[in-house]
Structures are given as C-alpha cells and as structure tokens.
Amino acid sequence: NAHINNLNIEIEEKTKKHPCFNGCASNSARIHLPVAPRCNIQCNYCVRKFDCPNESRPGVTTKVLTPEEAFEKYKIVKSKIDNLNVVGIAGPGDALANFEETKETLKLIRDYDKNITFCLSTNGLMLPKYANELCDLGVSHVTVTINAVDVKIGAKIYQYVHYNGLKFEGESAAAILLANQLSGLRILVGRGVICKVNIVTLKGINDKHIPDIVKKVKDIGCYITNIMPFIKVKGSKFENLEPVSNKEVNIIRKECADIMKQMYHCVQCRADAIGTLDQDKSIEFEIDKKNNIK
Numbered sequence: 055n056a057h058i059n060n061l062n063i064e065i066e067e068k069t070k071k072h073p074c075f076n077g078c079a080s081n082s083a084r085i086h087l088p089v090a091p092r093c094n095i096q097c098n099y100c101v102r103k104f105d106c107p108n109e110s111r112p113g114v115t116t117k118v119l120t121p122e123e124a125f126e127k128y129k130i131v132k133s134k135i136d137n138l139n140v141v142g143i144a145g146p147g148d149a150l151a152n153f154e155e156t157k158e159t160l161k162l163i164r165d166y167d168k169n170i171t172f173c174l175s176t177n178g179l180m181l182p183k184y185a186n187e188l189c190d191l192g193v194s195h196v197t198v199t200i201n202a203v204d205v206k207i208g209a210k211i212y213q214y215v216h217y218n219g220l221k222f223e224g225e226s227a228a229a230i231l232l233a234n235q236l237s238g239l240r241i242l243v244g245r246g247v248i249c250k251v252n253i254v255t256l257k258g259i260n261d262k263h264i265p266d267i268v269k270k271v272k273d274i275g276c277y278i279t280n281i282m283p284f285i286k287v288k289g290s291k292f293e294n295l296e297p298v299s300n301k302e303v304n305i306i307r308k309e310c311a312d313i314m315k316q317m318y319h320c321v322q323c324r325a326d327a328i329g330t331l332d333q334d335k336s337i338e339f340e341i342d343k344k345n346n347i348k
C-alpha cells in the first residue's frame with residue numbers, strides 16, 4: 055500500500071546518505087552519541103574500560119553523556135555541520151543494555167528533528183525485546199555484530215552473557231546470544247529496517263567460518279556485512295591472538311562479495327565520533343574548544 059511504499063522510499067533515501075551503508079556518501083556526516091556505558095555480554099577481545107570494539111576502535115575511552123547532554127551536543131553539532139544526516143548510538147558499551155538512555159536520547163532528538171536518520175549498533179542480545187520499539191522510535195538502520203553462527207565457535211569468542219538475571223557461559227551463552235541476534239534481525243528486516251552485520255575476524259577462531267555468517271545473514275535479508283580486522287586490546291583474553299592483516303581481511307571480503315554487499319571503508323570510529331568518516335578528530339576538537347563539550 056501507499057504508506058509502506060512511502061516508508062520504503064524514505065528509508066532508501068536515508069540509506070543513500072548514510073556514510074556507513076553507502077561508500078559513496080563519504081561527504082555525509084554522522085554523530086555518535088555516547089549514552090550507553092554498560093554491556094550485557096563479555097567478548098574475549100574487549101576490555102570494558104574502553105569503547106566497545108564491535109563498533110569502535112579499541113583503546114579509547116569516551117566520556118558518557120546523559121540523554122539531555124547528548125541532545126544539547128546534537129543541537130550544537132547540527133547547527134555547525136550542514137551535512138549531518140545520521141545520529142548513531144554506538145556505545146561505549148551496548149546501546150540496548152542501556153535501553154532507557156538510548157530511548158530517551160532518540161525521543162528528545164526526534165521531537166526536535168523529524169528527518170534525521172537514526173542508527174544504532176548492538177551485540178543483539180536484547181534485540182528481540184526491543185526491536186519493535188526501536189522501529190517505533192524511528193530507527194531505520196541497525197548494526198549487529200555477529201562473530202559466529204555456530205555455538206562451538208561462539209563459545210570460544212564470548213566469555214559470558216547476562217540474560218534475564220542469569221549469567222551464562224560456554225555454549226549456552228553463545229546459543230542464547232546467537233538465537234537473539236538472528237530473531238532480532240528477522241523482526242527488524244520484517245519491519246523494513248536496513249540491517250548491517252559487523253564481523254570481527256579472529257584468526258584461527260572464526261576466519262574460515264565468516265562466509266557461513268555472511269550466508270546466514272543474507273538469507274535473513276540483511277543489507278550489508280562489514281568484515282573488520284581484529285585489533286588487539288591489552289588486558290583482554292585475546293591479547294596474544296595474532297591479528298589478521300588488512301590483506302587477509304580484504305581476501306575474505308572479496309570472497310564474501312559473491313554472497314552479498316560488503317563494506318570496505320569502515321574506519322572503526324569512536325563511540326563519540328563526529329563528522330564524515332575521514333574527518334572525526336578535527337571537528338571534534340573544534341567543538342570541544344568552542345563549546346567545552348567533551
């Protein structure tokens with residue numbers, strides 16, 4: 055019907071202007087608002103005193119903002135950057151492990167700006183619970199990090215999962231996480247949300263398994279996968295794991311390009327990144343100096 059058609063056209067337009075979903079939108083800017091400090095799982099490549107490496111460069115720490123502070127920051131940035139098209143919630147922990155803060159931030163901005171694109175990244179554990187509400191809030195683009203679609207492999211990547219008040223480990227943890235990631239994605243795709251799946255390449259653990267992940271999420275109807283290199287974080291369980299080279303990552307991406315659309319230009323931003331994908335730091339510094347927002 056006409057309403058759904060209009061919605062699809064609107065989302066298509068938004069996708070064209072989203073620098074992470076369209077490599078050609080490199081002059082389009084986004085802002086990440088760091089309102090989500092907590093996490094509900096433990097990936098073996100992560101140390102929680104830094105930003106979530108599922109979406110960000112590890113090794114940096116972001117100052118967390120309240121929803122009100124985030125809204126103020128958004129208004130200042132919007133008034134200074136003409137091509138600001140996307141607001142993302144990407145940590146520093148998991149957006150949905152801090153759902154109240156994420157929701158409040160998006161509501162404040164949506165009341166002020168009807169058109170800006172809402173994007174969110176998550177480990178996916180709480181997606182089945184919140185997917186519908188995210189759609190109702192106007193989130194049109196979601197990124198889920200899925201590092202395995204086989205629980206035996208997943209058990210090597212995740213130390214634990216906190217779910218429904220209980221702590222799960224090993225294959226139980228991996229199975230709960232995977233089931234929720236996949237059903238969450240199905241709900242989002244069913245509601246017309248454009249879904250990206252981030253995959254961290256872990257040598258000897260999931261590198262050979264990546265095409266299986268890509269096939270699975272393609273079958274569900276995801277739009278693009280973003281196969282990322284693993285970056286070592288000191289103090290993490292994987293601190294001695296040998297990283298894959300960019301060349302190796304590109305070989306896997308090329309192989310997977312036969313399956314579905316690939317992202318080649320992810321710069322692994324911070325949870326508080328501002329600007330186009332290549333100009334974060336300078337703009338951020340200017341804003342910090344002038345407005346004293348950190």
Ligand code: SF4
Nearest residue numbers: 093096097100106107
């Ligand atoms: Fe760290 Fe992100 Fe994994 Fe949470 S989801 S443990 S913040 S990498």
Ligand code: SF4
Nearest residue numbers: 074109320321322323
């Ligand atoms: Fe886009 Fe990658 Fe940055 Fe996320 S981390 S905003 S996918 S460039």
